Amino acid sequence: MVEDVNENTTVFPGEVIKDVKAVKGVTILGPGLKRNEDPPNTLRITRAGKLQFKPPNIYWVSHNHKRYIPKRGDLVVGIIVKKAGDSLRIDIGSGEYASLSMLAFEGATKKQKPDVQVGDVIYGKLLNAHREMEPELVCVDSYFKAGKMGPLSNDGFVFTVSLGLVHRLLDPENPILTALGKVFPYEIAVGMNGKVWVNGRNTKEVLTVLRCLETAELHDDKVIVELCRQSK
Protein backbone atom coordinates (compact mmCIF):
# COMPACT_ATOMS: atom_id res chain seq x y z
CA MET A 1 0.00 0.00 0.00
CA VAL A 2 1.31 3.45 -0.81
CA GLU A 3 0.19 6.07 1.64
CA ASP A 4 1.24 9.26 -0.04
CA VAL A 5 2.21 9.56 -3.64
CA ASN A 6 5.24 11.69 -4.35
CA GLU A 7 7.74 11.85 -7.16
CA ASN A 8 10.22 9.30 -5.92
CA THR A 9 8.12 6.49 -4.47
CA THR A 10 9.55 3.24 -5.75
CA VAL A 11 6.75 0.78 -6.43
CA PHE A 12 6.60 -2.91 -7.33
CA PRO A 13 4.02 -4.83 -9.38
CA GLY A 14 1.04 -5.84 -7.29
CA GLU A 15 0.96 -2.82 -5.04
CA VAL A 16 -2.33 -1.00 -4.70
CA ILE A 17 -2.72 2.77 -4.62
CA LYS A 18 -5.62 4.30 -2.76
CA ASP A 19 -7.04 7.83 -2.76
CA VAL A 20 -6.75 8.39 -6.44
CA LYS A 21 -7.36 11.99 -7.43
CA ALA A 22 -9.84 12.51 -10.21
CA VAL A 23 -11.24 15.47 -12.13
CA LYS A 24 -14.99 14.99 -12.67
CA GLY A 25 -14.46 11.28 -12.04
CA VAL A 26 -11.75 10.96 -14.69
CA THR A 27 -8.20 9.86 -13.86
CA ILE A 28 -5.60 9.51 -16.58
CA LEU A 29 -3.37 6.45 -16.25
CA GLY A 30 -0.01 6.20 -17.97
CA PRO A 31 2.18 3.15 -18.46
CA GLY A 32 2.57 0.73 -15.58
CA LEU A 33 -0.86 1.20 -14.02
CA LYS A 34 -4.16 -0.62 -14.25
CA ARG A 35 -7.54 -0.02 -12.78
CA ASN A 36 -8.29 -2.11 -9.72
CA GLU A 37 -11.80 -3.29 -9.09
CA ASP A 38 -11.91 -4.93 -5.68
CA PRO A 39 -11.72 -1.81 -3.58
CA PRO A 40 -13.20 0.66 -6.05
CA ASN A 41 -11.25 3.75 -7.08
CA THR A 42 -7.84 2.19 -6.54
CA LEU A 43 -4.97 1.49 -8.93
CA ARG A 44 -2.77 -1.54 -9.28
CA ILE A 45 0.89 -1.30 -10.27
CA THR A 46 1.98 -3.53 -13.13
CA ARG A 47 5.61 -2.40 -13.73
CA ALA A 48 8.37 -1.78 -11.22
CA GLY A 49 9.64 1.77 -11.15
CA LYS A 50 9.03 5.20 -9.69
CA LEU A 51 5.46 6.33 -9.34
CA GLN A 52 4.90 9.79 -10.78
CA PHE A 53 1.97 12.13 -10.42
CA LYS A 54 1.17 15.26 -12.36
CA PRO A 55 -1.68 17.35 -10.97
CA PRO A 56 -4.59 17.34 -11.38
CA ASN A 57 -5.18 13.71 -12.30
CA ILE A 58 -2.34 12.05 -14.24
CA TYR A 59 -0.47 9.04 -12.80
CA TRP A 60 2.23 6.89 -14.35
CA VAL A 61 5.18 4.68 -13.48
CA SER A 62 8.53 5.67 -14.95
CA HIS A 63 10.86 2.74 -15.37
CA ASN A 64 14.09 1.78 -17.05
CA HIS A 65 13.54 -1.73 -18.32
CA LYS A 66 15.31 -3.64 -21.05
CA ARG A 67 12.46 -5.85 -22.24
CA TYR A 68 10.43 -4.14 -24.96
CA ILE A 69 6.66 -4.57 -25.03
CA PRO A 70 5.33 -3.66 -28.50
CA LYS A 71 3.05 -0.67 -28.70
CA ARG A 72 1.15 0.64 -31.68
CA GLY A 73 2.79 3.57 -33.46
CA ASP A 74 6.33 2.93 -32.17
CA LEU A 75 9.21 3.27 -34.62
CA VAL A 76 11.47 0.26 -34.19
CA VAL A 77 14.68 -1.19 -35.56
CA GLY A 78 14.29 -4.83 -36.50
CA ILE A 79 16.33 -7.62 -38.07
CA ILE A 80 14.85 -9.92 -40.71
CA VAL A 81 14.84 -13.51 -39.49
CA LYS A 82 12.82 -15.31 -42.13
CA LYS A 83 11.29 -14.74 -45.53
CA ALA A 84 7.96 -16.51 -45.84
CA GLY A 85 6.18 -15.98 -49.13
CA ASP A 86 4.79 -12.49 -49.20
CA SER A 87 5.81 -11.45 -45.71
CA LEU A 88 8.94 -11.15 -43.60
CA ARG A 89 9.43 -12.19 -40.00
CA ILE A 90 11.28 -9.52 -38.05
CA ASP A 91 12.95 -9.78 -34.68
CA ILE A 92 12.20 -6.61 -32.70
CA GLY A 93 13.17 -7.92 -29.30
CA SER A 94 9.62 -8.66 -28.17
CA GLY A 95 8.10 -12.00 -27.20
CA GLU A 96 7.00 -12.85 -30.73
CA TYR A 97 8.54 -12.01 -34.07
CA ALA A 98 6.73 -9.24 -35.92
CA SER A 99 5.40 -9.67 -39.44
CA LEU A 100 6.16 -7.20 -42.23
CA SER A 101 4.43 -7.54 -45.57
CA MET A 102 6.68 -7.23 -48.65
CA LEU A 103 4.11 -4.82 -50.09
CA ALA A 104 4.46 -2.39 -47.18
CA PHE A 105 7.46 -0.62 -48.70
CA GLU A 106 7.45 2.50 -50.84
CA GLY A 107 6.96 1.67 -54.48
CA ALA A 108 6.45 -2.05 -53.93
CA THR A 109 4.03 -3.99 -56.10
CA LYS A 110 3.30 -7.69 -56.44
CA LYS A 111 5.63 -7.88 -59.44
CA GLN A 112 8.38 -5.75 -57.94
CA LYS A 113 9.18 -6.52 -54.33
CA PRO A 114 11.97 -4.90 -52.32
CA ASP A 115 15.35 -6.59 -52.40
CA VAL A 116 15.83 -7.59 -48.75
CA GLN A 117 17.56 -10.66 -47.38
CA VAL A 118 17.60 -12.51 -44.09
CA GLY A 119 19.83 -10.57 -41.70
CA ASP A 120 19.04 -7.12 -43.11
CA VAL A 121 18.10 -4.27 -40.77
CA ILE A 122 14.75 -2.54 -41.14
CA TYR A 123 13.41 0.66 -39.61
CA GLY A 124 9.65 0.41 -39.44
CA LYS A 125 6.52 1.46 -37.62
CA LEU A 126 4.25 -0.82 -35.63
CA LEU A 127 0.84 -0.89 -37.26
CA ASN A 128 -0.81 -2.89 -34.53
CA ALA A 129 0.44 -4.66 -31.46
CA HIS A 130 -1.86 -6.67 -29.24
CA ARG A 131 -0.82 -8.99 -26.50
CA GLU A 132 -2.61 -11.95 -28.07
CA MET A 133 -1.23 -11.63 -31.58
CA GLU A 134 2.07 -11.11 -33.36
CA PRO A 135 2.84 -7.43 -34.01
CA GLU A 136 2.63 -6.06 -37.54
CA LEU A 137 5.18 -3.65 -39.00
CA VAL A 138 4.99 -1.35 -41.98
CA CYS A 139 7.65 0.73 -43.67
CA VAL A 140 5.27 3.30 -45.17
CA ASP A 141 2.87 5.77 -43.63
CA SER A 142 -0.81 6.07 -44.54
CA TYR A 143 0.09 8.02 -47.69
CA PHE A 144 2.42 5.22 -48.84
CA LYS A 145 5.49 7.39 -48.38
CA ALA A 146 8.48 5.87 -46.65
CA GLY A 147 10.16 8.91 -45.15
CA LYS A 148 13.09 7.61 -43.16
CA MET A 149 11.67 4.10 -42.82
CA GLY A 150 12.71 1.06 -44.80
CA PRO A 151 15.84 -1.06 -45.02
CA LEU A 152 18.96 0.37 -43.34
CA SER A 153 22.40 0.00 -44.87
CA ASN A 154 24.29 -3.17 -44.04
CA ASP A 155 27.39 -1.12 -43.32
CA GLY A 156 25.93 -0.06 -40.00
CA PHE A 157 26.13 -1.71 -36.61
CA VAL A 158 23.16 -2.71 -34.44
CA PHE A 159 23.30 -2.96 -30.66
CA THR A 160 20.87 -2.95 -27.74
CA VAL A 161 20.40 -0.30 -25.07
CA SER A 162 17.93 0.00 -22.21
CA LEU A 163 14.56 1.64 -22.83
CA GLY A 164 15.32 4.47 -20.40
CA LEU A 165 18.28 5.55 -22.50
CA VAL A 166 16.13 5.39 -25.64
CA HIS A 167 13.67 7.85 -24.16
CA ARG A 168 16.52 10.15 -23.19
CA LEU A 169 18.05 10.02 -26.66
CA LEU A 170 14.74 10.70 -28.37
CA ASP A 171 14.22 13.86 -26.35
CA PRO A 172 15.08 16.71 -28.78
CA GLU A 173 16.70 18.73 -26.00
CA ASN A 174 19.11 15.98 -25.03
CA PRO A 175 22.70 17.04 -25.74
CA ILE A 176 24.38 13.64 -26.12
CA LEU A 177 23.84 13.02 -29.82
CA THR A 178 24.53 16.60 -30.91
CA ALA A 179 27.69 16.76 -28.81
CA LEU A 180 28.93 13.56 -30.47
CA GLY A 181 28.04 14.97 -33.86
CA LYS A 182 30.32 17.95 -33.28
CA VAL A 183 33.30 15.62 -32.89
CA PHE A 184 32.70 13.53 -36.03
CA PRO A 185 29.78 12.91 -38.41
CA TYR A 186 27.77 9.71 -38.07
CA GLU A 187 24.34 8.25 -38.83
CA ILE A 188 22.10 6.85 -36.14
CA ALA A 189 18.66 5.24 -35.99
CA VAL A 190 17.19 4.76 -32.52
CA GLY A 191 14.39 2.21 -32.21
CA MET A 192 11.83 2.37 -29.41
CA ASN A 193 12.53 -1.31 -28.86
CA GLY A 194 15.98 -0.57 -27.50
CA LYS A 195 17.87 -1.43 -30.69
CA VAL A 196 20.15 1.26 -32.10
CA TRP A 197 21.72 1.27 -35.58
CA VAL A 198 24.88 3.35 -36.08
CA ASN A 199 26.87 4.00 -39.22
CA GLY A 200 30.12 5.98 -39.40
CA ARG A 201 33.07 6.70 -41.65
CA ASN A 202 35.22 3.97 -40.12
CA THR A 203 35.04 1.27 -37.44
CA LYS A 204 36.79 3.39 -34.79
CA GLU A 205 34.13 6.09 -34.96
CA VAL A 206 31.29 3.58 -34.81
CA LEU A 207 32.88 1.96 -31.75
CA THR A 208 33.27 5.41 -30.17
CA VAL A 209 29.54 6.01 -30.52
CA LEU A 210 28.87 2.58 -29.04
CA ARG A 211 31.11 3.18 -26.01
CA CYS A 212 29.62 6.61 -25.58
CA LEU A 213 26.08 5.25 -25.40
CA GLU A 214 27.15 2.51 -23.01
CA THR A 215 28.59 5.18 -20.72
CA ALA A 216 25.47 7.33 -21.09
CA GLU A 217 23.42 4.49 -19.55
CA LEU A 218 25.24 4.83 -16.29
CA HIS A 219 26.28 8.47 -16.21
CA ASP A 220 24.64 11.85 -16.60
CA ASP A 221 24.36 13.78 -19.88
CA LYS A 222 26.85 16.37 -18.61
CA VAL A 223 29.62 13.75 -18.34
CA ILE A 224 29.19 12.79 -21.98
CA VAL A 225 29.12 16.38 -23.21
CA GLU A 226 32.25 17.09 -21.21
CA LEU A 227 34.05 14.05 -22.68
CA CYS A 228 33.11 15.11 -26.21
CA ARG A 229 34.32 18.63 -25.61
CA GLN A 230 37.65 17.34 -24.33
CA SER A 231 38.24 14.97 -27.21
CA LYS A 232 37.72 17.75 -29.76
Place this chain on the structure above:
Amino acid sequence: MSSEDLLVCLPGQRLCLSDHTHVSGQGTYERQGYIYSTLAGTVDIVDKDNVKIIEVHTSGKQTLVPSQGDIVTAQIHTITQQFCKCHIKCIGDKVLGRHYRGILRREDVRVTEKDRVEIYKSFRPGDVILARVLPITEAHTYQLSTAENELGVVTAHSEHGHLMVPISWTEMQCSKTFVKEARKVAKVVPESVQQGLNEN
Protein backbone atom coordinates in the same frame (compact mmCIF):
# COMPACT_ATOMS: atom_id res chain seq x y z
CA MET B 1 -29.26 -63.76 -25.22
CA SER B 2 -27.11 -65.87 -22.92
CA SER B 3 -23.47 -65.09 -22.52
CA GLU B 4 -22.43 -68.05 -24.71
CA ASP B 5 -24.36 -66.59 -27.63
CA LEU B 6 -22.66 -63.19 -27.30
CA LEU B 7 -20.63 -62.53 -30.43
CA VAL B 8 -17.73 -60.18 -29.85
CA CYS B 9 -16.43 -58.49 -32.97
CA LEU B 10 -13.58 -56.20 -34.04
CA PRO B 11 -13.62 -53.31 -36.49
CA GLY B 12 -13.47 -54.65 -40.01
CA GLN B 13 -14.77 -58.09 -39.07
CA ARG B 14 -17.17 -59.55 -41.61
CA LEU B 15 -20.46 -60.38 -39.88
CA CYS B 16 -22.80 -61.83 -42.49
CA LEU B 17 -24.17 -61.61 -46.03
CA SER B 18 -26.18 -58.55 -46.83
CA ASP B 19 -29.53 -59.31 -48.49
CA HIS B 20 -33.18 -58.31 -48.15
CA THR B 21 -33.49 -60.00 -44.72
CA HIS B 22 -30.23 -58.72 -43.23
CA VAL B 23 -29.69 -54.99 -43.10
CA SER B 24 -26.76 -53.08 -41.68
CA GLY B 25 -27.59 -50.91 -38.66
CA GLN B 26 -25.72 -48.82 -36.16
CA GLY B 27 -22.02 -49.61 -35.93
CA THR B 28 -21.88 -51.58 -39.19
CA TYR B 29 -21.46 -50.87 -42.88
CA GLU B 30 -22.14 -52.73 -46.08
CA ARG B 31 -19.44 -53.37 -48.68
CA GLN B 32 -19.56 -55.63 -51.74
CA GLY B 33 -22.50 -57.67 -50.50
CA TYR B 34 -21.33 -58.27 -46.96
CA ILE B 35 -21.94 -56.54 -43.65
CA TYR B 36 -18.84 -55.52 -41.71
CA SER B 37 -18.46 -54.09 -38.24
CA THR B 38 -16.99 -50.63 -37.59
CA LEU B 39 -16.67 -50.94 -33.83
CA ALA B 40 -15.12 -53.25 -31.31
CA GLY B 41 -18.05 -54.58 -29.29
CA THR B 42 -20.91 -57.07 -29.20
CA VAL B 43 -23.27 -57.87 -32.08
CA ASP B 44 -26.96 -57.32 -31.55
CA ILE B 45 -29.67 -58.52 -33.94
CA VAL B 46 -32.91 -56.55 -33.91
CA ASP B 47 -36.04 -58.00 -35.56
CA LYS B 48 -38.20 -55.42 -37.23
CA ASP B 49 -40.89 -56.15 -39.86
CA ASN B 50 -39.34 -59.54 -40.69
CA VAL B 51 -36.04 -57.86 -41.38
CA LYS B 52 -33.03 -58.47 -39.16
CA ILE B 53 -31.07 -55.32 -38.41
CA ILE B 54 -27.49 -56.10 -37.44
CA GLU B 55 -26.08 -53.64 -34.93
CA VAL B 56 -22.82 -53.49 -33.02
CA HIS B 57 -22.81 -51.94 -29.58
CA THR B 58 -19.72 -50.88 -27.74
CA SER B 59 -19.25 -49.92 -24.13
CA GLY B 60 -18.22 -46.35 -23.67
CA LYS B 61 -18.95 -43.51 -26.01
CA GLN B 62 -18.87 -43.93 -29.74
CA THR B 63 -16.27 -41.83 -31.44
CA LEU B 64 -17.94 -38.91 -33.05
CA VAL B 65 -16.15 -36.97 -35.77
CA PRO B 66 -17.24 -33.76 -37.41
CA SER B 67 -18.39 -34.17 -40.97
CA GLN B 68 -19.00 -31.57 -43.62
CA GLY B 69 -21.88 -29.26 -42.89
CA ASP B 70 -22.09 -29.91 -39.14
CA ILE B 71 -22.44 -26.99 -36.78
CA VAL B 72 -19.74 -27.26 -34.14
CA THR B 73 -18.94 -25.38 -30.94
CA ALA B 74 -15.29 -24.40 -30.69
CA GLN B 75 -13.10 -22.38 -28.38
CA ILE B 76 -10.39 -20.20 -29.90
CA HIS B 77 -6.90 -20.54 -28.49
CA THR B 78 -4.59 -18.82 -30.99
CA ILE B 79 -5.07 -15.93 -33.39
CA THR B 80 -2.78 -14.59 -36.10
CA GLN B 81 -3.29 -12.09 -38.90
CA GLN B 82 -4.44 -14.81 -41.31
CA PHE B 83 -6.42 -17.33 -39.29
CA CYS B 84 -7.59 -18.53 -35.88
CA LYS B 85 -6.90 -21.91 -34.40
CA CYS B 86 -9.53 -23.41 -32.17
CA HIS B 87 -10.45 -26.54 -30.25
CA ILE B 88 -13.72 -28.15 -31.36
CA LYS B 89 -15.51 -29.07 -28.16
CA CYS B 90 -19.03 -30.11 -29.31
CA ILE B 91 -20.61 -31.37 -32.51
CA GLY B 92 -24.21 -30.24 -32.70
CA ASP B 93 -25.43 -30.81 -29.15
CA LYS B 94 -23.12 -33.73 -28.29
CA VAL B 95 -20.19 -32.85 -26.07
CA LEU B 96 -16.97 -34.54 -27.13
CA GLY B 97 -14.66 -36.37 -24.77
CA ARG B 98 -11.60 -35.00 -26.51
CA HIS B 99 -11.27 -31.89 -28.61
CA TYR B 100 -10.46 -31.74 -32.30
CA ARG B 101 -8.35 -29.09 -33.97
CA GLY B 102 -10.13 -26.54 -36.10
CA ILE B 103 -8.83 -23.69 -38.21
CA LEU B 104 -10.87 -20.65 -39.23
CA ARG B 105 -9.37 -18.66 -42.09
CA ARG B 106 -9.69 -14.94 -42.58
CA GLU B 107 -11.74 -15.38 -45.77
CA ASP B 108 -14.29 -17.56 -44.01
CA VAL B 109 -15.12 -15.20 -41.17
CA ARG B 110 -17.95 -13.39 -42.92
CA VAL B 111 -19.82 -13.26 -46.19
CA THR B 112 -19.33 -9.61 -47.14
CA GLU B 113 -15.97 -7.81 -47.60
CA LYS B 114 -13.93 -10.94 -47.08
CA ASP B 115 -10.59 -9.25 -47.69
CA ARG B 116 -11.19 -6.42 -45.22
CA VAL B 117 -11.62 -8.73 -42.26
CA GLU B 118 -9.39 -8.11 -39.25
CA ILE B 119 -9.09 -11.19 -37.11
CA TYR B 120 -8.38 -9.12 -34.00
CA LYS B 121 -11.72 -7.34 -34.41
CA SER B 122 -13.64 -10.58 -34.95
CA PHE B 123 -12.26 -13.09 -32.48
CA ARG B 124 -9.96 -13.25 -29.48
CA PRO B 125 -8.40 -16.19 -27.64
CA GLY B 126 -10.89 -17.65 -25.19
CA ASP B 127 -14.02 -16.89 -27.23
CA VAL B 128 -16.53 -19.67 -27.76
CA ILE B 129 -17.86 -19.76 -31.32
CA LEU B 130 -20.41 -21.60 -33.41
CA ALA B 131 -19.04 -22.58 -36.80
CA ARG B 132 -19.84 -24.79 -39.73
CA VAL B 133 -17.45 -27.48 -40.93
CA LEU B 134 -16.26 -26.94 -44.50
CA PRO B 135 -15.35 -29.81 -46.88
CA ILE B 136 -12.55 -31.74 -45.26
CA THR B 137 -9.21 -31.37 -47.06
CA GLU B 138 -6.57 -32.01 -44.41
CA ALA B 139 -6.18 -34.87 -42.00
CA HIS B 140 -6.57 -34.01 -38.31
CA THR B 141 -7.57 -30.38 -38.89
CA TYR B 142 -11.06 -29.24 -39.68
CA GLN B 143 -11.66 -26.12 -41.72
CA LEU B 144 -14.39 -24.00 -40.19
CA SER B 145 -16.49 -21.12 -41.42
CA THR B 146 -18.58 -18.52 -39.61
CA ALA B 147 -19.90 -16.95 -42.80
CA GLU B 148 -23.53 -16.87 -41.72
CA ASN B 149 -25.60 -14.62 -39.49
CA GLU B 150 -26.23 -17.39 -36.97
CA LEU B 151 -22.55 -18.29 -36.66
CA GLY B 152 -19.81 -16.47 -34.78
CA VAL B 153 -18.98 -15.60 -31.19
CA VAL B 154 -21.48 -16.80 -28.62
CA THR B 155 -19.72 -16.10 -25.32
CA ALA B 156 -16.63 -13.98 -24.77
CA HIS B 157 -14.83 -12.37 -21.87
CA SER B 158 -13.56 -8.81 -21.92
CA GLU B 159 -9.95 -7.79 -21.34
CA HIS B 160 -10.84 -7.23 -17.68
CA GLY B 161 -12.10 -10.78 -17.35
CA HIS B 162 -15.86 -10.24 -17.18
CA LEU B 163 -18.51 -11.81 -19.38
CA MET B 164 -19.60 -9.69 -22.33
CA VAL B 165 -23.08 -9.10 -23.67
CA PRO B 166 -23.71 -8.71 -27.43
CA ILE B 167 -25.04 -5.34 -28.48
CA SER B 168 -24.86 -5.62 -32.26
CA TRP B 169 -23.48 -8.08 -34.77
CA THR B 170 -20.06 -6.44 -34.53
CA GLU B 171 -19.79 -5.39 -30.89
CA MET B 172 -19.99 -6.82 -27.41
CA GLN B 173 -20.01 -4.92 -24.15
CA CYS B 174 -18.38 -5.90 -20.87
CA SER B 175 -20.95 -6.38 -18.11
CA LYS B 176 -18.90 -4.67 -15.38
CA THR B 177 -16.76 -1.99 -17.01
CA PHE B 178 -19.11 -1.28 -19.99
CA VAL B 179 -16.17 -1.24 -22.37
CA LYS B 180 -17.15 -2.20 -25.92
CA GLU B 181 -15.10 -4.69 -27.90
CA ALA B 182 -15.40 -5.70 -31.53
CA ARG B 183 -16.36 -9.30 -32.28
CA LYS B 184 -18.20 -11.18 -35.04
CA VAL B 185 -21.29 -11.99 -32.99
CA ALA B 186 -23.60 -14.94 -33.69
CA LYS B 187 -27.31 -14.30 -34.00
CA VAL B 188 -28.46 -16.89 -31.49
CA VAL B 189 -32.24 -17.10 -31.24
CA PRO B 190 -33.41 -18.19 -27.75
CA GLU B 191 -35.23 -21.54 -27.71
CA SER B 192 -38.53 -20.11 -26.45
CA VAL B 193 -38.68 -17.60 -29.30
CA GLN B 194 -37.71 -20.29 -31.81
CA GLN B 195 -40.51 -22.55 -30.59
CA GLY B 196 -43.00 -19.71 -30.87
CA LEU B 197 -41.90 -19.08 -34.46
CA ASN B 198 -42.15 -22.75 -35.33
CA GLU B 199 -45.68 -23.00 -33.92
CA ASN B 200 -46.79 -20.05 -36.02
